[in-house]
Amino acid sequence: MFLRLLLVAGAVIAALVALFIPSSPQREPYVQGRNKTALFITNIQHGLSNVHVATASALLEGYPDIEVHFASFPKLREKLARVSAFAQAKTPAAKDIVFHELRGQPFAEAMQLLGATQESTISPPGIAGIDQFTNNMQDWVSPWGVEEHMVLYDEISALIEEVDPAVVVLEVLLRPALDSTRDKNRLHAIISPNTLLDSFRGDQPYGSMFWKYPAWSSGFDFPVPWRNMLENIYLNFRFIYAVMLTPNLSAKKAELRTRGLKDPINFLKMHRPDVPWITMNTEGASIPVDVVPTNVTCAGPILLSVAPASEQDPELAGWVSQGPTVLINLGSGFEYSINYVRPMVGALVDVLTKTDIQVLWKFKKLGEYSDDELAPLKPFLENGRLRLSNWLPIDVLSLLETGDIVASVHHGGSNCFHEAVSAGVPHVILPLWVDLYNFAALSETAGIGVWGCRDTSPDWTADGISSAIIKVVDGGNASISLREKAKSLGDKVRAGEKGRDISAREIAKLAYVK
Structure with missing residues (x-):
């Protein structure tokens, strides 16, 4: 009965909405x-x-x-x-x-x-x-x-x-x-x-x-x-x-x-x-x-579709090829305030300590705060397992297509989402506004990604980020399932036009x- 009432109410609401939208006028040929x-x-x-x-x-x-x-x-x-x-x-x-x-x-x-x-x-x-x-x-x-x-x-x-x-x-x-x-x-x-x-x-x-x-x-x-x-x-x-x-x-x-x-x-x-x-x-x-x-x-x-990663920046492409790499790229415009850099730093320390992956982090600073906030990452920067760059000299799709990226950490924007889908790379999504939340939920429904910090979004916690990344890369049952489904979907997309x-x-x- 409740479902029927909802269906009727929904139909009535849709009709009321239509009253506010004028019908398309008759137009001359364009x-x-x-x-x-x-x-x-x-x-x-x-x-x-x-x-x-x-x-x-x-x-x-x-x-x-x-x-x-x-x-x-x-x-x-x-x-x-x-x-x-x-x-x-x-x-x-x-x-x-x-x-x-x-x-x-x-x-x-x-x-x-x-x-x-x-x-x-x-x-x-x-x-x-x-x-x-x-x-x-x-x-x-x-x-x-x-x-x-x-x-x-x-x-x-x-x-x-x-x-x-x-x-x-x-x-x-x-x-x-x-x-x-x-x-x-x-x-x-x-x-x-x-x-x-x-x-x-x-x-x-x-x-x-x-x-x-x-x-x-x-x-x-x-x-x-x-x-x-x-x-x-x-x-x-x-x-x-x-x-x-x-x-x-x-x-x-x-x-x-x-x-x-x-x-x-x-x-x-x-x-x-x-x-x-x-x-x-x-x-x-x-x-x-x-x-x-x-x-x-x-x-x-x-x-x-542009040049392969090895042609755009041979040195960075060579570094990426050294081992499984996590790419962190929250879109072209996102900048890290102190409230976001601290949990990300904590998460990366945890991930790099517990796994053997390497991380490429597109990092751009927002506001004034000390570089000491990044100090916990110094050992990983020195041993070469972490790279920070305020811009990526290789287009994201070309990076993903190398086959060396094992997880794409992004904000849930449509371009970032579809780049990873096409390349068959699983997602870790840290949404911050509007439609980004729906892409984060969609990645989990499709079994190709994880919504990081779901309980606290748009705020992050170090544990929320690290647990999401580790779930994708640790080789456990969940990790295998995410990778297999992402790869299968990517293969299907690339097989078509x-x-x-x-x-x-x-x-x-x-x-x-x-």
Whole structure:
């Protein structure tokens, strides 16, 4: 009886949500520009843009007759030049990516002006962190003020006119680009690093987003356990309110409409049935959904394929090959405050004392504290079993593909998760905010990873980190199972077509004007 009531309630709730979302208007056919031309427009953050860079690279290699343009902020220029050179080494007919520098305000800078910091982003899962999450959500949807939004909107509009591409390729968090492209009615596609559930939770039937699928930031298992059902419903309601009804976002939308924008910052209507949407959803490494919306392509991991590790940095690749190595890499932007460095140091002392592995730790300091905090690690630095680096001279995927990495310790970002999945390497996930908790739970459900410090997240303890790493590397029954399942899944992913090639093929279809 209780289940039936939940099903009915979920269906009613879903219907009520639909009332707030206007149906898609009848549209004229999209405008296509010059034949064999694609324009990518993205933010610079690796977690947002890597899928686009990987797709652009595959376009250069597989479709050298297509002219690839890429608009972003200055820091991405060097990376795209490297991608062009690598693609040309594989496909001599490949051309350079044409880079267009956006002079408007980058996403991170806009966030900082709103007072966002790493510490303000970190939040616990579930109800304990929902207030912070929903407050942050208003900024994440679109952090630019009206004037800054208009600067980028106008700049991108002019660029589209100048390049006149057959297709514009977008991401979900550069909202001025999405608004500009749609207001100009240009043919476009969206590539997302997220999974189907992340993007299309609300499309699932019978209101199952409330009672079956774990809410964003919940970290609940799938399907949602009975004990978490009411909390899951509450979390979903709070999320809907955050993106639809909050005064700050509503006022910004209203002002942008007065400036001539037709449907600005419509977060809940980003997907259109007539617009291709490409996702990294991967069978065996994603929560299965009941409904896949029209025009959505599940490409699996969309990853940048570059030179082997031995070519990128022979010395570091040689060190990694000396023995089983744990890679600790909490994404491109994470920096270690004193509250995070202390438990990590304690954990590494424990792991390096109890096992014979070696550790490569991407470490970047946040705040002022003494280097003495790292003193307990000195013996392991001196004997060569531990390396610290504030950046990795070898791309993470290339490191994982060496076969020498026995565990990938990361924060649960989609790119980090899918890199390890593709390489068949088990995970130790230390999530810090929002969707990271769901990837951590997913790794355990799939049997390919461990959620470290699950009981204390987002705070860490030395014991929580060390026990998670040791569980993966100690050779016991749990370790063997994790490694075998991760390897089996990785073998299956690599046996199929590469996600970046699937993504590039979908974009190429649109770049050829019919």
